[in-house]
Amino acid sequence: MNQDLSISRVMQTGILQCAPDTPLCEAAKRMSERHCSSILVMEKAHAVGIWTEHDALNIDFSDYNAVRQPISERMSQPVASIYAHLPLGEAALKLQALGRRHLLVIDDNDMPVGILSQTDIALNQGLEPYLRLREVHAAMRRTPLVLPGDMLLAKAAHEMHRQEHDAAVVLLDNALGILTERDLVRFIARHPGNTPIAELASHPLLTIDENAALIHARDLLIDHRIRHLAVLDSQGNVSGLLGFRDMLAGAEHLYLQDLRQALEQRDSALAASRQHLQLAERVIDSSLEGIVITDSSTRIEFINPAFTHMTGYALEDVVGKTPRVLSSGRQDDAFYQQMWDTLKTHGYWRGEVWNRKKTGELYLELLTITAITNDEGETQHYAGLFTDITHIRENEQQIRHLAYYDVLTRLPNRRLLEDRITLAIRHAHRSGEPLAVIFIDLDHFKQVNDTLGHAIGDELLLQTSARMQEKLREDDTLARLGGDEFIALLPGISDFSEATRIAQRLIDTVSAPYCINNHTFRIGCSLGVSLYPDDGDNSEILIQNADAAMYRAKKEGRNTYRLYRSEMDLAAQNHLTLETELRTMLDTGDGLFMMYQPLVSRQTGLTVSAEALVRWQHPTRGVISPGEFIPLAEKSGLILSLGEHVLDNVIRDIQHWKQQGLVVVPIAINLSAAQFWQHGFVQHVEHKLANASISPELITFELTESLLLNKQAQGIEILTHLSDLGCRIALDDFGTGYSSLSYLQHIPAHSLKIDRSFIEALDSPDHSSRPIIAAIASMAQELGLTVVAEGVESEGQWAMLGNYAIDTIQGFYTGYPVEADTFSMGFTHSLSRA
DSSP states (O other), X not given: OOXXXXXGGTSBOSXXXXXXTOBHHHXXXXXXXXXXXXXXXXXXXXXXXXXXXXXXXXXXXXXXXXXXXXXXXXXXXXXXXXETTSBHHHHXXXXXXXXXXXEEEEOTTSOXXXXXXXXXXXXXXXXXXXXXXXXXXXXXXXXXXXXXXXXXXXXXXXXXXXXXXXEEEEEOSSSEEEEEHHHHHHHHHHOOOSOBGGGTSBOSOOEEETTSBHHHHHHHHHHTTOSEEEEXXXXXXXXXXXXXXXXXXXXXXXXXHHXXXXXXXXXXXXXXXXXXXHHHHHHHHHOSSEEEEEETTOOEEEEOHHHHHHHOOOHHHHTTSOGGGGBOSOSOHHHHHHHHHHHHHHSEEEEEEEEEOTTSOEEEEEEEEEEEEOTTSOEEXXXXXXXXXXXXHHHHHHHHHHHXXXXXXXXXXXXXXXXXXXXXXXXHHHHOOOEEEEEEEEETHHHHHHHHOHHHHHHHHHHHHHHHHHHSOTTOEEEEEETTEEEEEEOSOSSHHHHHHHHXXXXXXXXXXXXXXXXXXXXXXXXXXXXXXXXXXXXXXXXXXXXXXXXXXXHTTSSSEEESSHHHHHHHHHHHHHHHHHHHHHHHOTTEEEEEEEEEETTTOOEEEEEEEEEEEETTTEEEOHHHHHHHHHHHTOHHHHHHHHHHHHHHHHHHHHHTTOOOOOEEEEOOXXXXXXXXXXXXXXXXXXXXXXXXXXXXXXXXXXXXXXXXXXXXXXXHHHHHHTOEEEEEEEXXXXXXXXHHTTSOOSEEEXXXXXXXXXXXXXXXXXXXXXXXXXXHHHTTOEEEEEOOOSHHHHHHHXXXXXXXXXXXXXXXXXXXXXXHHHHHHHHHHO
């Protein structure tokens, strides 16, 4: 069997889930539509239960309301789970030990990532040799449940549950049909009523001869996408039923049957004659397997030398005690309860158990327990045979590690990288987020190897890989292809600019000086970047294209990066140049200036405040739009420095106006999320205003609704401190974000700005925005907020806004943004006219 196949390669990744209060019929409908055999019940991102096709047998189909019960009343709990990185063989053992049909697959953070069923194991566990050698009659259920076609659905489901059958053969007029657990799920979804099963059964029922090879039966099930075949004897009568579950159970049972037979033969040999006792004792004493025999109450009566050798316990240490003396504490009570339930039901149990030696050292053993009975079938003893497989598992892990990781750097190798790229592509396809592959080739590495030796070359590779890993994000993967070639996988990037920033960080860290064995030197690296889905849709193409881009980087100067597509490469270079110039401008402050757009009273026509708008005067490109450099500042982490300059410039302009003897109106400053959430922001503002002798009432901070979306309570606390300081608060772009009236009443806001999109729609023929403007203005008026309409550009819009509770107008109709000196002159004129 393919025991080393990873669970993550076999599991079903699309988890069907629902809430605990979901009606059974709705859950069943989803399962039928998705052809799923189970649905996970989730509450607050935690799996609280699972409902499977097997659970459908418990439904009373004569009760119409039964299918509308909440799924929480019918689900199985708790949910058995297993880690995705474990081999498939461990999942098979766990399913057998727990008596389950499904396992929830979780990642290393215990988050659900998939579902594994018995059918998945049967299709992927490598049973072909067993299936070719065995015939159908060796694995089929010899006493299939056969039901008359006139039996009602409720009675049929009850009989399937009572007799523990997952399918029933239905006798039709001139043919055979079948009723399965999956059919019952479909009936729960649409509830056909308590009708005769002849009308509901699937037919015709495919059949197979009982002497046919199991591999042929397996192929029939797969080809026809069904789960059961009727088995016919030589006279053409139904003699059994066969499904995937029977094949899997048959393979496991064959091994356990052989083991049990060996133990029974050993017991019979001991009982046959006292003359054989000495021989048997010698066999047990010389056995390399640890053997322990207990009485019917599980008190230890006998152990062999291998037991003492492996555990450190002599007979006098454990006689009269139970095997719990070896317990490691790793398995919970439920695990042992399931073990003994299986022993009582089937007479044997086999699995892997973590135990503890006398020295306290943990070890993993492969344990088989068999119940030894007398002629009356009563259990007299339990015999346990175990082997220490700790080193076997460690060696398997080491082999797997060698297969998937580079020996020198311990980084993933190409094989593991391709698997991760494939998984990342699947996730990117579902989420719609791009990913990047960066091909990294060290420049002049061969010269270091040839000049200073391979030992220093190996140490250089170790230090280089460590440096690069420090510059990657937590979810990124760095792999070594061989020699001086590496690959970085960047999932979940926002756009190509994020990939180029990471590429530049890698170049910078690799290019820093190295000091190894008193040798100080520098190397560089050439990088090529390809993007999914633009540059390829599989791992091979993405790596090839990133390699091609890397060679272009080498040809064009080395120690740089290139994108696979030249047009994106040019855009990336322009983006990097502009970011560098923005950083230089913010360091010196040259080129940054403010413009002010007036806010005019709808009643008096006078300027009552102004919004500060930042501009960048580039030395060669002229004035750059804020829509171009503000997003760049946010992505590059320069937004805090830009916000600091804006606050300083506004304070300087207010000081200048006051020195001229002007009456200064409140100035509104737009806040970024980075500014708002920085530690000590309120105290910082208070300090600046106090040093400049400016009243906080002259500063209004504008913020959008989405800024408070994830941390409402903390955000409201910061706004309250700003309001207590004396600053005014304005909600910008209201109505276009995540408007929440429940927290609006708690925000200490002074004004609310209706988004310009609603103002523009005033000119549309359907006037669809008028009710929205009326509702927002009326609500804000009730809350005591000043209402600002932004984006007013025509006399018609000005006139229409007179019909609503609008206090203030902002837009080109009332005034364009102007520089500080021009704004102060215009404000003086408006005051003189007043």
